[in-house]
Amino acid sequence: AGIGNTIIDFSSLARGITIVGTAASVQNNNAIRNLTIQNSNNVSGLDTDFCDFFQLENVRITSCDQKGLRIRRGRHFIAMNVRSDNNTGNGIEIASVSGASGTVRNFTLLSCLSESNGGIGFAFIGDTNAVGQYSIQDCRSFSNTGDGFDWTASSGTPTAQCSVISCIADTCGGIGFDANQEYTKFFHCESYDNTGDGFEVDRGVLVGCNYSSNAGLDFDLSDKCTVIGPVSDDRDEPDVTQRIFSQTATVTVSNTAVETTLTGTGHGSLTLPVDYISIGRTIRIKAWGFYST
Numbered sequence: 001a002g003i004g005n006t007i008i009d010f011s012s013l014a015r016g017i018t019i020v021g022t023a024a025s026v027q028n029n030n031a032i033r034n035l036t037i038q039n040s041n042n043v044s045g046l047d048t049d050f051c052d053f054f055q056l057e058n059v060r061i062t063s064c065d066q067k068g069l070r071i072r073r074g075r076h077f078i079a080m081n082v083r084s085d086n087n088t089g090n091g092i093e094i095a096s097v098s099g100a101s102g103t104v105r106n107f108t109l110l111s112c113l114s115e116s117n118g119g120i121g122f123a124f125i126g127d128t129n130a131v132g133q134y135s136i137q138d139c140r141s142f143s144n145t146g147d148g149f150d151w152t153a154s155s156g157t158p159t160a161q162c163s164v165i166s167c168i169a170d171t172c173g174g175i176g177f178d179a180n181q182e183y184t185k186f187f188h189c190e191s192y193d194n195t196g197d198g199f200e201v202d203r204g205v206l207v208g209c210n211y212s213s214n215a216g217l218d219f220d221l222s223d224k225c226t227v228i229g230p231v232s233d234d235r236d237e238p239d240v241t242q243r244i245f246s247q248t249a250t251v252t253v254s255n256t257a258v259e260t261t262l263t264g265t266g267h268g269s270l271t272l273p274v275d276y277i278s279i280g281r282t283i284r285i286k287a288w289g290f291y292s293t
Helices: none
Strands: 007-009 017-020 031-038 044-052 055-062 067-085 092-095 104-110 113-115 122-126 131-137 140-142 149-153 160-165 168-170 177-179 182-187 190-192 199-207 210-212 219-228 240-243 245-247 266-268
Touching: 017 031, 031 044, 044 055, 092 104, 122 131
Parallel strands: 007 031, 017 044, 031 055, 044 067, 055 067, 067 092, 067 104, 067 113, 092 122, 104 131, 113 140, 122 149, 131 160, 140 168, 149 177, 160 182, 168 190, 177 199, 182 199, 190 210, 199 219, 219 240
Antiparallel strands: 245 266
C-alpha cells in the first residue's frame, strides 16, 4: 500500500470516493490513507459531507475533470500530506452550506499541496453559515489558474477565525492570499510570482510575511489590518496599500442635468476618518467605465 502503489482510477466516469452522512446521521471516525485517486468526473475526486472526526493522510487526488478535494459540513477533522494536482476545478475546497448544521469548523490542514489546478488552489467558501475556527499550516499553492488561497462569502457570511502559518502561494494566476473574511491571522507566509496582489486582506493581522515579484501590490490591505515586521526577499520596504473603499456594483448615469453619484455598493466607507490625512500619505483613486451616446 502507498500513495504511488494503491491507485483508484475512475476512467473519467462520474464516480469518485464519497463519504456522505445526513444532519440526523453524521458520519464519524473515518480515515483515508496512503492512496491515489485519479481521473474522476464526479463533482470532486474525493467528496465528504456531514462527516466529523475524520482524517485524510498521504492522499493524492489528480487529473480529475472537476474539483480535487471538497469538504462540506464537517467538524473536528485533519487533512495531512494531501496533494491535489492537475484537476480542472479548485484543488482543495472547503465550504459551508445554508441551513441547519451547515457549518465547517475546528479543523487543520497540514503540509498539503495544491498544484496546477484549473481553479483556486485552496478555496474557503462561507454561505449563510461560516467556515470558522481552523488552521492552515505549511501548505503550498503552486501554479494554479486562480488565486493561491481564497476566502469568500457567497451569501453574506464570511469564513472567520483562521490562522495561516508558514504557507506559500506562488506562480498562481490570481492573488496569492485573497482574504475577504474576519479575524484572519497570517504568520510567516510567502507570496511571490503571482499575477495579482501578494496579500489582499480585508481584516486581519500579518506577522513576518514575505513577498516577491507579484504583478499587483505586495500588500493590498483595508484599514482594519495590522502588519508586523514584513520582510521582502530583497529586504526593501513593502508596497503597502490600505484600501478605503472598493466598489462592487456598477452604476449607470443617464443623460441628466442633475448632479448624480457614480459610486455604488462596495466594501469599506466613502467617508475618510478624522485626521486621516497626514504628511506623506497619498490617496489614490482608480476608476473606469465607458461613455455612450
